[in-house]
Structures are given as C-alpha cells and as structure tokens.
Amino acid sequence: MKHELIPLFVAIPLGSAFLISLLGKRLKGLADTLSNLATFSLLFLSFLSITLVKRLGVVVYKVGGWIPPIGICMVLDSLTSFMLITVNLVAFLVTVYSISYMERYTSKWKFYTLFLLMLAGMDGVIVTGDLFNLFVFLEIASIASYALVAFGVEHEELEASFKYTVMGSVASSFILIGIALLYSYTSSLNMADISRVLTEKGNSRILSFVSGLFIMGFGLKAALVPFHAWLPDAHPSAPAPISAMLSGVLIKALGVYALMRIFFNVLGISSILSYMLMSLGVISMVLGGLLALGQEDIKRLFAYSSISQIGFVVLGIGMGTTLGILAGLFHLFNHATFKSLLFLNSGSIEYATGTRDLRKMGGLTAKMPVTGYSSLIGSMSISGIPPLSGFWSKLLIILAAIEAKHFIFASIAVLVSILTLAYYLKVQRLAFFGELKDSLRGIKEVPLTMKLSMIALSIICIFGGLLLVPGIQKNFLSSATQALMNGNNYAQIIFGSIK
C-alpha cells in the first residue's frame, strides 16, 4: 500500500476523465458525481501521502518495474505531498463550486473531462521523477487549459486562447530544447540521475544555457513578468472555476514547482541564478501590482494581482535560504487559497449580476452576504492584514529578505504589499460597499454549493496562519523546505530509497 499510492494521483483523474467523456453525455449527473468523487479521493490521498512521507521518508514508484536510471519513476517526498495538498484542495473546492456554476454553459461533461485532464497533468508534473515525463504531463495540463480558456467560444475567449496557445507552445519548445541539451550532456533523463552525473562532471557552459532556456520556458508558464502577456487575457476569459484553478494552482504547479525542483534539486542553484530569480520576482511584483491598480474589470484585476503575488513567491524561493524558501512555499499555499477564493467570488458576482465591470457594481454585500464577506476575508488576507494567512507569509518573506541582507528587495516588498492593499480596497469599495445600484435590485445570493466552497476557502484563509504553529509546520512546511534545501543530495536520497 505504500508504492501503489503514487500512480493513483495520475490514474484517478485520468480514468474519471475517460469515463466522463465516454458516458457523460448520456447519463445525467454522472459527470458531477464522478468528478467530485475523484477530486475528493485525490484530496484524501494527498493527506494520506503526508503521513506516508513522515513515516517512510521518500517513496519511489518504479513504473513498469524498471529500475530508475533506465525506467521512469515517480517520487513522493515532502515537497511533492505539500504541492499535492495545495493542488487537490483547490481542485476539490472548485469542482464543488462548479456543480451549480457550470449550469450556465452547455455540455457540462466536456468541461469536467477537460478539468480532470488538466488535474491529471498537474498531479503528474508534481509526482514525476523523470524530466521528459514532466514535459509530457506539462503538455497535458497546458493543452487542457488552452481548451478550457476557450470554453465560452465567444470573441474574447477565442482570442485569449489563441494567444495563450501560441505563447504556451513556444515555451514548451524552449523547455524541450533544454531537455534535449541536458540529455546530450548527461545521457540520462531521470532527474536524480542527471543530478548525480552533474555533480560528477562539474559545471559547464552548457548548463547556463540550459538554465536560461528553462527560465524562459517555465517562467512563461509561471507568468513571470517579461513573459506574462498571456495571463491577463487568458485567466479572465475562462469560466470562473477555471480562472480559480489557473491562477490558483496551474501557474504554480507547472511554473514555480517545476522551476524550483529543477533548479534546486537537479541543476543545483548558483548565486547568479538565485539573483536572477529574485530580480524576476521583484519585477513581476511591482509591474503586476501597478497594472492591477488601473483595471476596471474585476477578473482582470485579479489576474494582474496573480502576477504580483507570484512575484512574491519567486522572490522568497529565489533567496535560497531556509527561511526564504519556507516563506515562499507558505505564500504559495496561501495564494492558492485566497486567489481561488477571490476568483470564485468574481464568478458568483458574474452569476448573479451578469457583469464583470467594477463600475457597474455597488453595495453587493447587502444582497449577497456570503460572497461579500468571503471576498472581504480574501481581500484582507491577500493584502496582508493580520491575523489572516497572507499577513504571515508576507511578513516571513520580508523578514527573510532582511535576513539575507537584500534590503532593497525587502523595502520593495513592503511597498508592493501596500499597493496590494490599495487595489483590493478599490475592489471592496466599488463592488461591495456603498449604494446598491438600481439595476441590481433584483439579484439573489448564489446557490448552496457555490456558497459552501467559498465559505470553506475563507475559513482556510482565516486559519492559514496556524500552519506556522511548530507541530504542524514541522510536518508540512519545514519538511517541504528541507526537500529543496537538500539540493544535489536529492540523487542519493532517491537512489537510497529504491533498492
């Protein structure tokens, strides 16, 4: 029961996607039930995986029974289970939400099929221990998300999806060139094996070229600033649950996770690389924040704010110190929860009022208390008001920057958090407070399942700070940080646990 657990993370969503695509059209209700069941069991398994990792350390599954340097392997370590929990938690709440929300669209079963394919891709990227396998899963998730962005088949959706597809495919080509060069240098595709060979062979110029290619490729997937142009179009155009998934977890699983796994555990981080990551983070932080301030479309504002918050995460992780990585990972988890909450809120507003324009809203809290208050919690949390979860992670990032003597970055981070507060206050003031507009008299609160997932996410936002309590922190955050800090010892750990 310990090795067999790992492939389930890919098999469950893939299998349910297959069944839904086969039967979903004929059997009404199957799509809803099956996909909720699938995401719930994935969430359960993710929690199980954390106890497993705690008990056994790193667990390796050999696909097809081949010994890893030759065959493909799937790896479960503490960072993996941390990411799995983040992804599957959001995925479960999003599927609960979409039961009611997706009634607005035709052919709900197609939505669930694509959704579960995307989830399979994301979980696959997280569990895999093989570089080319990572590329394949990355493409599965990306292709599903290209299709999901175009799900509404209206003018904006199609345009955004075209842009996203072209940019995403170019990024994938860069990643593939990187993998090819790395293969030619190390003659291996297994991440642990590559790391072992690289420590033996030492540094070379090709590695810096490969790092550059990976930063370009995965940076585009993570929407870091010079490569962010697709995100503000793609994320608002998708249906709200998908925006929540894309902004909440997709850019982290495909972009940030892959970046940190490859740079920390496979290639080994150098000071230039870490400085580069930090500068990219800071640029994203500032530009994303400034652009968000000027937006009138509520989902577009959230999308720009995602860029800004990803900047915080990358800044934290790029520092490469224990505290920095811990803070980065913690902010990653928090951002997954509150950003998906906010996107679900925007979906509820669109569901009730039919508009996304902030200027046409006003006084919504009176009519939609659950949406109003949960979005207040989400906004306060993301702008770093104590004692909500966002405060702690931002505080830790700033402290880590000071500890690592990056005073300029720390002060920029402080300024950007104030900027974040500014644009979230704008959302709150325009949408939820003030006079109720005449055109909005007739609106009602959203259905029960939508409320449920919003309430659950806001509870996580309130109590997210508890993750820093020593007992929980040790098993969850610190051990994930430790997995990254191990650096090139990754290889020995993996090969040690095979036998």
Place this chain on the structure above:
Amino acid sequence: MIYLMCFSLFSIGIYCILVKRNLIKIIIGLGIAEYAVNLFFILLGYRLRGRAPILAQDQVVENMVDPLPQALILTAIVIGLAVTVLVVAIALRIYEKYGTFDITKVKKLRG
C-alpha cells in the same frame, strides 16, 4: 553544421510567429519551430553510419543509433499534433466570429 541548420529552422519558425499577421501563418510558424526542435533532438542521438539498435544473439554492440530520442520525439510529435489541431480549431472559430484571419483586426482585449 547540421545543428546550425536546425537552429536557423527554429529561428524561421519564431520569426514567422512574431512577424506574420495571418493566423494560419502563425500556426505554420509554430509547426516549423516545433519540428526544428524535434529534428534537433533526433540528431543528438544519431551517429554517422549507425545502425538500428536491435539486441539479438551474437550481435556486437557497436555504432548504434541511440533509440531513446526517437521514442521521445514520437511522443513530442503526438503532442504537437494535439496542439496544432486545437489551435486550428480555435482559428476557425475566430474566423467565424470576426470574419478575418488578420491578427491586427482581432483585438477585443486590451493591454
């Protein structure tokens, strides 16, 4: 030399994506870039006058072509096919909505 040609093929693809205004030409550029990468990966495993890597009895293991890149590129080609189909479908829908393939006229989204 042959790697250089691969690289120039890739550059042609990227140029096509960046400069062309017709949606279909952009898709073709995407395809060119993709195939340049595939070709590059295949060439990494190729050996001059190599032979197929079949391990049978009393065969000498020498001067074989590396089979792994070929297997990988098969997968990459399938992925490329999926992307191409999807993006062509989207382009067709765009043509239905906007009545044009010109990218400069397809702009309802701002900044």
